[in-house]
Amino acid sequence: MTRPFPALMSAVIAALFGMFAATASAQELLVEAESFENHGGWKLDTQSVEIMGSPYLLAHGLGRPVADATTKIELPEPGTYHVFVRTKDWVARWNAPGTPGRFQLLIDGKPLEETFGTKGLEWSWHDGGTVELDRKTVNLTLHDLTGFDGRCDAILFTKEGSPPPNDSAVLPQWRRDLLGLDEAPTLKDGYDLVVIGGGYSGMGAAISAARAGCRVALIQNRPVLGGNGSSEVRVWAMGNIRRGKYPRIGEIIDEFADNATKSPGRKDEFGDDKKLAIVLAENNIDLFLNHHAYKVDTEDNRVTAIYAFDTRTSEHKKFVGRLFSDCTGHGTIGYLAKADWEMEDKGRMGMSNMWAWAEADEPVDFPETPWALDLTMEDFPYPRDHHGQWFWESGFDKDPIQGAEAIRDWNLRAVFGAFNAMKNRDGAEDHRNAYLTWVAFIGGPRESRRLMGDVILTQEDIVAKRDFPDGCVPSTWSIDLHYPKKQYADKFPENPFISVAVHDRRVDRSYGYPVPYRCFYSRNIDNLFMAGRCISVTHEALGTVRVMKTCGMMGEVVGKAASICVSRDCEPRDVYERYWSELDELLKLPGKAYRASTSEQFTIPDDALESAGPYGPPSGVDPAKLAGIVVDDRQANKTGKWTEGQGLKGYIAYGYLYAGGNSNSTVTFELESPATGSYELRVAYQNHENRGSKVPVTVQVGSEKQTHRINMQQEPPVENGWISLGTYDLRKSDRVSVTVSTEDAGGNAHADAVQLLPVK
Known part of the structure; x- marks a missing residue:
């Protein structure tokens, strides 16, 4: 058959162009x-x-x-x-x-x-x-x-x-021509779930799905895992885990979460090697570090493939999968796939580049920085404890994607300008021996695109504790939104570099607000999950769900849901509409539960954690590891106005209560003796200068009452914060009550726990 002339000419031109190339x-x-x-x-x-x-x-x-x-x-x-x-x-x-x-x-x-x-x-x-x-x-x-x-x-x-x-x-x-790259990308096929983004949410999704029997590709464009929670950015992971309706969720995150004591912390505290080892130990995960995803294929409202290139060699690869999870933080894959998305026009949070410095034994020079921001010591908050912390943030309302380099570079100009002020200007006398030890060159963004799901969670939902039937991930961080701090914004009104956090603290920080599963998949791209900062929430609701441990738990839920999609040959929406009972069961399994494929039964390994219960593992001294009977303040009866606290360390269980003196408030602990015998009765508190010097603590056994006055400004005499209230001879099932009161307390009354200890 004769080829049409236009097609023939196109072939000749293509051949000539190939010779030229x-x-x-x-x-x-x-x-x-x-x-x-x-x-x-x-x-x-x-x-x-x-x-x-x-x-x-x-x-x-x-x-x-x-x-x-x-x-x-x-x-x-x-x-x-x-x-x-x-x-x-x-x-x-x-x-x-x-x-x-x-x-x-x-x-x-x-x-x-x-x-x-x-x-x-x-x-x-x-x-x-x-x-x-x-x-x-x-x-x-x-x-x-x-x-x-x-x-x-x-x-x-x-x-x-x-x-x-x-x-x-x-x-x-x-x-591609100059690098000699093949026109066809290297094909990576056969995946049940392709996860893009290797931060806490991406790791949670990949590990959870792999242990639920899915074959997973995990794609990360950095050389390390952890995202903002890696040694490159050094934001310590916040948000309470292992609590709420599904206290098993968070056990995977617990395996690799950092142990930093500051933000920014030391490089070793972020456990890059540990994160890598945990992912590599999963036979069902293929890990692709240093791979940047930049393109997607779609068909009939589905993602069919994503393309990524090796950031070291430029080799490009095509990843084909059944399901995809956008854990990029920026909603990049959803955006490329034309998923519905939103981004705040005004009031959007920025990007942090934290820094740290130390002091040498001898003076250390620092070059003058005329190109940095023109700062004196009054233009920025003094970096306490040798750290420039989370509030070194700029880029408010700037484009967080197209403007990422400019935002980061402005942050660098702010940091180097500040250190120049410390070394070469009005701070020079006090900082002759100071030197920079670390400045983040990878910025820590807080907010960009949000992909829309079947539920768009709002601030009102969270504060009112709206009970969605698919609520599953406990969000315990306050609604924490960042804005330029006016005190430091006046000098650079077009691009302030110091932020202030504005909190709505009406979030249940103990049990957590259960974020709905329907926030974790796209409403118009049928096979696209999302976890992390880009889930389906409003700008205000983002303020509580955006912290890393919470994002990681989203990933755990996505991974388990993906296994149902594979076994049932269904889409993410179907998991809620038709198979929620199955996901409910999976969410109750230990984080280390494992099956090689979705058609097999789960195995529970011997090192699986015990379920933590609705309030999670104790953040203080575990009452279960103490002798005798311990009653925590959460089990006590309260009158008046008490505030929960965790700032004074060494407390029992989850925290403590405190109330102002003469506020007419009481906390009463009830105990029952397990057997006839002699018992020592103790009460726990954490000392502080604003605590009462004569806090009344009343013990009642039967009709007998005795009131002790405790100076809670002084350190408790017994390990773990206890002070003895005396020894009592009790019969089996005798009831004992201990009441801490604010009446004439001489300061704040403090209530933590009581202990009934057999006397040998």
């Missing part, structure tokens, strides 16, 4: 900076791929030049090459004086005459001039000059003398 590639070589064999002290930055189309290397040295990045390349042939470096002057967008990101490119140890990182408001190809090379194999070195966040995306060697397109799309055709 082959000829052109023989004259050019593109070197991606991330593909350098040795990154030295340069960091791989992937947070801004959506902005400039590629990962890049960042010289994040805190004011000290980082070690060289090196690699060996093979040119098409010897000869004269024009060299272009894709980079930018990262402070030029603000017309800031100076060029902090300066670096050199060395070829076989000799630097080009041009210094890079000194031009370009945006990412662009910086002309490095020509170089004469008499051999094909040469060594490249990126040599940092400042330690102040110079950046390099790629290097082009060309005989044509002109740079390639400055296209910011991810893996555009010209990059």
Whole structure:
């Protein structure tokens, strides 16, 4: 059959273009900076791929030049090459004086005459001039000059003398041609669930689904797991777990959660290696670190595949699965799939870049930073305990995706400006020995897109404790929304960098508000789950569900629901509408319950945790591990106005109660003797200067009463915060009551627990 003329001409043109492309590639070589064999002290930055189309290397040295990045390349042939470096002057967008990101490119140890990182408001190809090379194999070195966040995306060697397109799309055709990448991506097929995002929510979803018998792909665009809760960002994981309607939920998170005592904490406290080992131990998980998802295929309101590229080699892969879970935090996969989404126009929270410093034995210099924010010690809150904490936050109402690099860079200018004030300005006398130990170069975003589900949870739902039948994940954080702090915003009204947290504390922090399952899947993309910051809530409700342990529990629920979708050949919505009783049963299983496939029965391993109960595992001293009978304040009868507290450590069980003196309030503990004998009676409290000096504690046995006056400003004399109320001879089943009162207490009355202890 004769081929139509237009099709024939298209084939000829395509063939000619292929010949041209082959000829052109023989004259050019593109070197991606991330593909350098040795990154030295340069960091791989992937947070801004959506902005400039590629990962890049960042010289994040805190004011000290980082070690060289090196690699060996093979040119098409010897000869004269024009060299272009894709980079930018990262402070030029603000017309800031100076060029902090300066670096050199060395070829076989000799630097080009041009210094890079000194031009370009945006990412662009910086002309490095020509170089004469008499051999094909040469060594490249990126040599940092400042330690102040110079950046390099790629290097082009060309005989044509002109740079390639400055296209910011991810893996555009010209990059693929120059890198010699196959047109067809590497196929990764056969997955029950593809999880995109390796933070707490993504890890929870992947591990939960794998243990429920699903084959899982876990895709993370960083070299470590944990997201904001990794050593790169160092936000300690908040939110209470293992409580509420399903106290088994959270047991998986408990396996890998950090043990940081501060935010930011030390690198080792975030357990990157532990997180990795736990994921790698799951036979049903294929882990893809350093893979950035950038494209999706959809058909009939379903995601059929997602595409990701290796941020080190640029190899692109196609992941085909039955179900997908967006755990990116930004709702990236849902956005690409055209899922319904929302993002607050005004009042949106920003991004944190925390920092820390220490003191040496000798004075330490710090370079002047004329390009940083112009700050004195009065322009920012003093970093207590050597930490710049969560409130070093900017980017309010800025685009959290397209503006991510600019937000992070503004944060860096704020941090370095503050430290410059400490070292070289009005704080110099007190900080001669101070030096920076860590500054986050990966920002910790709080809010961006939210994907809409069948339920959109509101602040009113949470405060009123609206009881959804599919409520399952306990949210215990207050409704915590961040805004610019006016005290520090006046100097930089267009982009404040210090935040204040505004709390609605009407959230049940003990039992938790059960977030509905219907917030965890898309209402218009049939096979798309979501977990984490991008679930179906309003801006206000996001304030309580956004903390990491809560996000991780969402992932656990998604993983178990995915196993039902596989076994029942159904969609996420069907789990609620038709198979909720099955998910109800799965949510009651221990976190370590395991089956190799969805068609098998679960095995409960010997090291499975005991169920914690509706209020979770005790955050203080476990009453079950104490001798005798212990009655906690949660089991006591209260009158008047008492406040729950956890700030004074060493308490029994979950916290304690306190009330103002003369507030006419009481707490009464009831006990019953288990057998006839002598018993010591004790009451527990935590001492503080604002506690009462003569708090009345009344003991009643039968009709006999005795009142003790306790000075709760003094440390309790017995381990675990106890003080003795005397010894009593009791018969079996005698009832004993202990009442703590505020009457004439001389300060706040404190009520924690009582103990009835047999006397041997």
